[in-house]
Amino acid sequence: MSLREYWSKLLALFTGRRELDGLQEEIETHLAMAMEDAEGTGIDPAEVRRRFGNRVAIGEAACNSWTFGLLESFARDVYYALRGMRRNPAPTCIALLSVALGVGATAVVFTAVKAVLIAPLPYKHPEGLVQFRSEYPRYPEQPRGDWMSWDDAREVSRRNRTLEAVASYRNAFVDLAGDSDEPPEALYGARITANLFPLLGVAPVLGRNIRPEEDQPGRPDVFVLSHNLWVRRFHADPDVVGKVFTVDGRGGTVIGVMAPGFNFPMRRTAVRTPSPHADFWAPLGVAREGGHSAVARLKPGVTLRQAQQDIGSISESLAVEFPLTNKGLVLQLHSLNDRVAGNAGGSLFLLLGASILFMLIGCSNVANLLLARGHDRQKEIALRLALGAGPHRIVRQILTESCVLAVAGGLAGYIVSIGAWRILPALSPAAIPRLASARPDAEVLLFSVAMGVLNGILFGVVPALRTVRGRGITGAHDRARSALVTAEVALTVMLVMLGGHLLGSFSRLVSTRPGFDAGQVVASVLLPSATRYRTPEARGAFFAKVLASVRNLPGVESAGTVDALPFSGENNGALVTAAETANGTEADAEVDSTGGQYLQTLGLRLLHGRYFQPEEMSPLNDSAVVSARLAERLWPGASALGRRICLNCRTAERPVWRRVVGVVSDAKHAALNERDKGAVYLAAGALHRAAFVVVRTQRPAADVERAIRRAVASIDPNQSVFLVAPLTSFIADSVADQRFVMILVFAAACLALALSAAGVYGVVAYATSRRRPEIGIRVAIGATPRQVHALLFRQGFTPVVLGVATGALLAIGALGGLRGSIPGLEQGVPSFASIAIGIVLLSAAVACWLPARKALQADPISALRHE
């Protein structure tokens, strides 16, 4: 098309001015001339007319040369579609809602999947980053996890041939002293080696990185601040770099500020911290003893597998060279990406599956509506086909209608996902890293529209083809509708059973009794600054004062301390050896140092013997209290009182034997769904090691929090209180990711139930209404209402029952396959599945019964006249 041609067409499109003045007159004149010309040649005038052709068609062809062809007819189809939608607002709204909810649900989950699993970690070339892990395959009592000792990290760094650099870090908490404007504050962050930021490929946006010489024991502390902390606490002061603040009672210099959104480590070990993100990064300095986490970067061209083999052989030689520390230790290497996502993938893919099921339910709803509409348009389309419209033209028009619906639905779905993600970050469990920062973006928009179009194809093609083939004025249409009802009900049953299963296992999980009475317990986390409380004795003295002061607060019934609070993320595993048994029975157990009236405060019931006495907190005391489960494992059927146990005797240089003075009820420690292994409680030196103060009180948690903070401030105004929270919230946080998945799937299941109930009702009601003349005849020739009811019910209900059966079978199969691979699906509750199926059947029954009643109430004569 030449430019001039294009321009005149474009002009014509907008001005409507086409050089067609008198086109019909021109054609008529032309015909007249031809007739005149033929006179006397003996040709029949009718033949001349016939040869001349269809004058209307000629005019149309001339007009069409002024249009953009396909494009314009597409625009016309879109216009017809919109007009048709406006004419039938109710079905259009139902269809739009179905598509919008279905696409919205998938877009919501896709947003999460994208943020957590697909989006690359916000570091340079994240695919080359790996995380170390220590495993003791043969020693179950040893701690395993994403950690590595300092010495091992040095050895690996020196010996490996596959890694560019190895950087270590550990979680850290510091006290930032208050001033006239701000109270003292506990900060959560990380102590890191100087090479961590270069390894990640990041640098502060303000100031500079930690220098290697600053990462030596005894050097003054320096801090890189998170952007968030800089804004919140330092009011985004551009001159903050170089300023000195009191941190942990000493001077700490701010040397830099990171970019907004930077976070490392992504995965937290503690369940609850004041902030979900690290607020500072400081050099490891003296904090080198013990376990760290370690990350590394692969050398260019090295695969993860090669590096794993390299580390594996280093790990083996370390075990031989340093048997004292490395016996049985296996160092592993994992992609950092996998470690950050953790097991969130399973949950998210479960959600994705559920949302796709949900979307398909919406699809079958819309397909039904379109089928019904196609049926109503049969006459119009037959007329158009008879007048010479090409079948492909009509299919194109019907498909365009579906696509308009689909794209509108897709856009609406995107809006739904934006709305959902305004609420969801608040519900997002911190255990799934990066979830809370998920937001729908342009890619999600694209995804939504693509999903909408997929919807349009799924629900548009069959009705369009059926309409044009004009077949099945009754039979085939009804069969297609029945099949759709069956499919829809089956999908709904699957989703509802999945939701019921998740709800069931979640309710079973949260109704698991933790073994203690968390209702009236408030826990506060106190981390005395290591620089001001250097010795265990100083710490002990501090905690003794805190304990005494807290115990005397009004409304406090009892108080105690512990080094590892249940559900706090802190756990101390140990191997317990029992003396005085033939084979020296061993069992792994949780070992906690408990000060004050900890056991009474948590509500652990005393079964035998006695609780600890206050004087037993002296470091040399050998009293121990064991849980009933541990007593049963070590001394089956016998009394535990007076028995002697040894903790970690296999590896300890000097075995320390303890004497059992009491047996208390069992309690969960790490998670609600952990197996009961048993626990040992020690009093000796408990205050030296304490980190948590717990109180039992009837007063509201907020009051107690204020009182505790005031009490601590009166003892040491520079000591911050890290966190005060009811023990129940620690437990709730430990199941936050299961709860998140459960809420979303359950919401989808409830919506699906509503959608499919509406869909089934619509289809059955439509089919029944079309049969009103037939019902009229049946009633007129003597059918009883009962018989008519039975007939309609049987025909309406058969596809529903088929769907329920199919869906239930598929769901049971799918759940069997998924169980074990996805958290939260371990145990289902059959009653939830039966309730779910009951609801589906009931809604279908109502959907069958109401239209039948309506049909019967109508006067048979008017029903007969209906058509």
Add this chain to the structure above:
Amino acid sequence: MSTVDNPPEHLEFLQGTLEVLILRSLQIAPNHAFGIAKFIEQQSVSEFSVDNGTLYPGLQRLVQKGWITSQWKTSPNARRAKYYRLTAAGRKQLVTATSRWKRFVEAMSRVLAPGVE
């Protein structure tokens, strides 16, 4: 093109042929649609038969390209008819197109000529 019972099979227009033929038919004098069709049929000794469903869009295309313009006039037998007239651009296009068609025809006949192998 017309019907099955039309004994001599007419030639089909090749892509772009009709436009040149229309331009050629207007070279000597302006003409109306019927005159154009008749001219083409007569000049081709009825080898070409112009279908009105093709002729009218063809005329519109030429108008859009600015090669012809139209005007209502009274015909010799006192009938009001729409007359098409070549523009300057149309004349130039006719010259170009004519020489291109001649080359095309020569090339075709060379290829198809009974062979000196």
